[in-house]
Amino acid sequence: MESNSITVLVDNDSWIIPYARKLVEILREKGLDAAFADSADKVRVGWINFMLGCTRIVDDDVLQRNKHNLVVHESNLPEGRGFAPMAWQILEGKRQIPICLLEASDAVDAGDVWIRDMIALDGTELCDEWRVLQGEKTIQLCLRFVNEYKVLAPLKQEGAPSWYVRRRPVDSRLDIDKSMRDQFNLLRIVDNERYPAYFEVDGQLYTLQIFKARGGDSGA
Structure with missing residues (x-):
């Protein structure tokens, strides 16, 4: 060295x-x-x-x-x-x-x-x-x-x-016809700020952010 x-x-x-x-x-x-x-x-x-x-x-x-x-x-x-x-x-x-x-x-x-x-x-x-x-x-x-x-x-x-392959924004798309459990691992890997999860209903796109509830609190 x-x-x-x-x-x-x-x-x-x-x-x-x-x-x-x-x-x-x-x-x-x-x-x-x-x-x-x-x-x-x-x-x-x-x-x-x-x-x-x-x-x-x-x-x-x-x-x-x-x-x-x-x-x-x-x-x-x-x-x-x-x-x-x-x-x-x-x-x-x-x-x-x-x-x-x-x-x-x-x-x-x-x-x-x-x-x-x-x-x-x-x-x-x-x-x-x-x-x-x-x-x-x-x-x-x-x-x-x-x-x-x-x-x-x-x-x-x-x-x-x-x-x-390289992940793209489209890879954060949720399928509204699948259960939350089936897509939980996808929610675990999305970046809330840069590449948030999103879904489409009747032509309208919606974004979805995920956080852990603090201290077991399930309230808003």
Whole structure:
């Protein structure tokens, strides 16, 4: 390791930003030269570039600035490459969500895997709640890489890949002819602000937001 410089890159206004900044603070407390970057051109030369929640393709010249360029992906790679794997798996009814820390590569989500772990859900978490679990686990994996670097060994992905497509606003549409129970997992993954659940009645669209009742209170 020629440098202890670490960049934490988030190239959009993702919900992951507070967790990325928390990671930077923890790394600094450990005596490491850590910095947050909101665009790829701000990535510094150094040891690690953690790329969290990034949506843009990073040029090779940026990747070459660091010894490791690491991505967090929530699936049992090579299964579940692509977009929004956490949301898609919750929609499928899964309560054990695999999560990987892997090396960025030319092909999407195809790099060597450094760490595999799991996010445990109880089936009641709404979007804000499971994002907390996802964000905290992301920090844990990044810190494990830093702390256990000398004993970790990357493993190549084995098996045929499968893919999740990008979620669109239309994917938050409810079917008024289906029960609430049948669509509960869909309600669990909608973003109340950015991509709220919606439905249509007689040509009129309606949006629907979901929150947990406080203290068991079922009142308004």
